[in-house]
Amino acid sequence: xxxxxxxxxxxxxxNRVVKNVDNIITxxxxxxxxxxxxxxxxxxxxxxxxxxxCNYLTIPVFNRSYFIKNxxxxxxxxxxxxCHVDVLSSFADAIKTNTAIIKKQxxxxxxxxxxxxxxxxxxxxxxxxxxPSGFNTQEFVLAIAGS
Amino acid sequence: MxxxxxxxxxxxxxxxxxxxxxxxxxxxxxxxxxxxxxxxxNSLIANEHSFNNGSxxxxxxxxxxxxxxxxxxxxxxxxxxxxxxxYSTYGSYMPLPNLIGYPINTASDIICLIGEYxxxxxxxxxxxxPQVSPIYNKDGxxxxxxxxxxxxxxxxxxxxxxxxxxxxxxxxxDSIDRYMSLRYDITSDGGVIGYYxxxxxxxxxxxxxxxxxxxxxxxxxxxxxxxxxxxxxDVGGGTGTFSDTGDNVDFxxxxxxxxxxxxxxxxxNPTASELRNLANYMWSNPLFDLDAWKKIFADPMDAxxxxxxxPVAVPNGGSSVVTxxxxxxxxxxxxxxxxxxxxxxxxxxxxxxxxAYLDYxxxxxxxxxxxxxxxxxxxxxxxxxxxxxVVYHVDILSGACCAYIKCNDSVLYSFVGQCSCxxxxxxxxxxxxxxxALSIAASIGNMVATGGMSAPLSLGNIASTxxxxxxxxxxxxxSMGGMGGMLGIQTPYLIITRPRQALPQYQNxxxxxxxxxxxxxGSCTGYTEIDSIHLENIPATQDELNEIESLLKGGVIx
Numbered sequence: 001x002x003x004x005x006x007x008x009x010x011x012x013x014x015n016r017v018v019k020n021v022d023n024i025i026t027x028x029x030x031x032x033x034x035x036x037x038x039x040x041x042x043x044x045x046x047x048x049x050x051x052x053x054c055n056y057l058t059i060p061v062f063n064r065s066y067f068i069k070n071x072x073x074x075x076x077x078x079x080x081x082x083c084h085v086d087v088l089s090s091f092a093d094a095i096k097t098n099t100a101i102i103k104k105q106x107x108x109x110x111x112x113x114x115x116x117x118x119x120x121x122x123x124x125x126x127x128x129x130x131x132p133s134g135f136n137t138q139e140f141v142l143a144i145a146g147s
Numbered sequence: 148m149x150x151x152x153x154x155x156x157x158x159x160x161x162x163x164x165x166x167x168x169x170x171x172x173x174x175x176x177x178x179x180x181x182x183x184x185x186x187x188x189n190s191l192i193a194n195e196h197s198f199n200n201g202s203x204x205x206x207x208x209x210x211x212x213x214x215x216x217x218x219x220x221x222x223x224x225x226x227x228x229x230x231x232x233x234y235s236t237y238g239s240y241m242p243l244p245n246l247i248g249y250p251i252n253t254a255s256d257i258i259c260l261i262g263e264y265x266x267x268x269x270x271x272x273x274x275x276x277p278q279v280s281p282i283y284n285k286d287g288x289x290x291x292x293x294x295x296x297x298x299x300x301x302x303x304x305x306x307x308x309x310x311x312x313x314x315x316x317x318x319x320x321d322s323i324d325r326y327m328s329l330r331y332d333i334t335s336d337g338g339v340i341g342y343y344x345x346x347x348x349x350x351x352x353x354x355x356x357x358x359x360x361x362x363x364x365x366x367x368x369x370x371x372x373x374x375x376x377x378x379x380x381d382v383g384g385g386t387g388t389f390s391d392t393g394d395n396v397d398f399x400x401x402x403x404x405x406x407x408x409x410x411x412x413x414x415x416n417p418t419a420s421e422l423r424n425l426a427n428y429m430w431s432n433p434l435f436d437l438d439a440w441k442k443i444f445a446d447p448m449d450a451x452x453x454x455x456x457x458p459v460a461v462p463n464g465g466s467s468v469v470t471x472x473x474x475x476x477x478x479x480x481x482x483x484x485x486x487x488x489x490x491x492x493x494x495x496x497x498x499x500x501x502x503a504y505l506d507y508x509x510x511x512x513x514x515x516x517x518x519x520x521x522x523x524x525x526x527x528x529x530x531x532x533x534x535x536x537v538v539y540h541v542d543i544l545s546g547a548c549c550a551y552i553k554c555n556d557s558v559l560y561s562f563v564g565q566c567s568c569x570x571x572x573x574x575x576x577x578x579x580x581x582x583x584a585l586s587i588a589a590s591i592g593n594m595v596a597t598g599g600m601s602a603p604l605s606l607g608n609i610a611s612t613x614x615x616x617x618x619x620x621x622x623x624x625x626s627m628g629g630m631g632g633m634l635g636i637q638t639p640y641l642i643i644t645r646p647r648q649a650l651p652q653y654q655n656x657x658x659x660x661x662x663x664x665x666x667x668x669g670s671c672t673g674y675t676e677i678d679s680i681h682l683e684n685i686p687a688t689q690d691e692l693n694e695i696e697s698l699l700k701g702g703v704i705x
Contacts, residue, residue, distance in 0.1 A: 012704075015698060015702060015703045016703070016704040016705075017703055038688060038691065085691060087687060087698065090687075090691075091687055091691070091695065094684055094685040094686065095685065095699075096667070096669035096705075097668075098667070098668050098681075098683065098684070098685075099665060099667050100665070100678070100680035100699065101663065101664070101677065101678040102662040102666050102671070102675060102676070102677055102678065103659075103661075103676045103677055103678035103700075104659030104662055104675070104676040104702070105660065105666075105674070105675050105676075106655045106656055106659050106660070107655070107673050108664065108671070109662045111501065111502060111503035111660060111661065112502075112504050113661035114504040115661045117658065117659075117661055118649075118650065119648075120505070120646040120647060120649055121647040123647060124645060124646050124647060125647055127642075127644075128642050129495050129497075129643065130638055130639070130640040131493045131495055131537055131641075132493030132494070132495075133491070133492050133493050133638065134492050134638030135458035135490060135519075135539075135566075137458065137460050138457070138458050139416055139456070139457055139459070139460065140422060140456060142414070142415040142416075142451070142453075142480070143412055143414055143454075144412070144415065144470070144471060145449070145450045145471075
């Protein structure tokens with residue numbers, strides 16, 4: 001079957017849902033050997049120098065994007081690429097339709113929740129606050145029997 | 148008579164080991180049909196019928212010809228060991244095991260257990276109108292009056308208990324054929340038996356009214372071992388109102404009665420020169436009539452009840468000539484207008500520093516120094532974000548003072564102290580002053596550091612914020628009463644111990660901040676860790692779904 005592979009370079013964090021990738025090479029051909037859609041190992045015909053700095057690829061037929069785990073030079077112009085599916089990027093749209101209870105968030109948080117996120121130094125700050133007034137006079141009181 | 152029935156389930160026998168069967172012993176006068184499942188046993192015909200322990204029995208009152216509705220009897224059910232189904236108590240029902248060791252040969256009430264309800268018999272002479280009523284339900288509440296369907300008999304000549312199987316019941320003032328004399332006993336196997344001891348020669352007897360109105364009684368189900376049947380949990384809860392209103396607790400009013408109201412004592416607010424004038428009068432004035440004085444007091448100084456210094460402005464009660472006993476001294480002084488004085492120390496607005504959990508216990512600690520009282524801890528939770536108002540009420544006669552601390556609308560703390568300093572005017576006074584000073588010094592020497600939480604040997608996974616709560620609590624003052632307080636600070640103040648946060652730049656981008664809200668992942672931006680999710684509508688394999696959930700819980704960036 002006709003098979004396209006887009007070899008790319010991922011510039012984003014591994015755990016970013018939608019990746020910022022640069023397309024390097026798009027290859028077309030036939031898939032001649034059995035391969036997994038989750039951990040595909042694909043042999044391609046290309047100059048290894050063209051893809052040595054690539055770390056990502058997309059296989060449209062599989063509807064998935066992959067991290068390149070390993071590149072092996074088999075022989076002249078034959079390169080074997082081992083990949084693992086990037087589940088976040090491959091299913092980003094479907095993931096975003098889900099609802100979850102969020103444990104930690106960069107922009108939406110409640111700091112009254114105590115989950116041990118914050119660290120403190122061992123030397124606390126001591127502050128005194130005086131009330132506006134107090135006892136400011138002294139007077140005698142004499143108690144005498146009778147009226 | 149309208150056909151009614153009572154349905155009961157019997158579990159009885161010796162404690163802890165129910166008997167295997169229960170035998171009904173027929174009586175020719177009993178027009179009762181007992182049904183066990185599909186079989187009916189006419190009590191007029193059958194002699195003995197065995198029913199398995201735990202049987203559901205329906206007792207039908209047929210209203211047989213010759214018996215009026217008020218004179219129906221029914222059998223007492225006995226086991227093969229002749230155990231009575233009812234048991235005696237002393238005033239109320241008791242669970243079965245508690246009756247072991249009950250005093251014998253003692254008059255007591257007989258309680259009959261029919262189904263779930265307990266019925267009490269009240270002793271009456273047979274010529275009187277019997278009054279019988281149930282007393283308690285199983286939950287201890289009083290059940291309504293009810294006739295007891297129970298009977299038995301006793302041979303009052305031979306006192307043969309073996310024949311004591313039936314009590315024939317008549318209602319109202321009908322005469323009875325036989326009357327019963329029972330006694331308390333315990334079976335050889337520790338089973339429960341309840342009897343009532345009477346003088347069998349007298350006409351007094353236990354008379355149980357007949358059942359003339361039956362109601363359905365739910366079968367009693369004995370307690371079972373919850374572990375053998377898988378526990379006793381149930382659903383429930385969540386029915387709180389989620390709303391509540393409180394009442395504001397304001398500063399109290401000063402007492403309305405004072406010593407000055409009695410005329411047995413007068414409080415003056417003298418100046419120093421007025422005191423000197425009085426002293427001159429008492430000790431050196433040649434016009435002082437000592438003989439007149441001795442008619443009232445043995446010692447002139449007995450009229451001077453006390454002299455003290457108070458740290459408040461004494462209310463002006465007008466000028467008055469000082470009368471010592473009944474002797475006019477001619478010395479004018481200002482009287483105290485009131486025994487009680489209020490000192491308002493004002494308010495402080497305590498604001499959150501972070502707007503985070505660090506502003507509260509146990510991370511932020513608070514204490515308050517109160518003049519004439521000392522330093523006391525306050526809960527940071529009580530004062531944070533609130534207006535703190537301190538008011539003293541002072542009794543200028545005794546020197547007692549009470550400081551009230553109001554947090555927003557309610558007084559949450561009150562502490563008492565001593566704010567006057569006695570000036571010795573007699574030898575005894577001087578001794579008391581010295582002893583008071585010594586006791587104050589001793590209390591200061593007892594200042595201790597009280598420990599916080601025990602610190603673990605290895606912090607390991609202990610959050611650093613928890614460490615602060617492990618710091619020891621050190622008292623910052625002892626007793627501050629009397630002259631000690633007068634030597635101390637005269638204005639209250641708060642001591643707030645606040646942690647210093649170690650917050651790296653962009654921590655929220657790298658680790659996120661605590662959230663715990665329900666959100667659509669599509670609306671999340673930036674770093675996100677989820678607590679829980681049910682993934683759906685994702686066309687991924689099982690391993691991929693597991694990996695998605697694992698990554699989401701570990702933290703992703705949207």
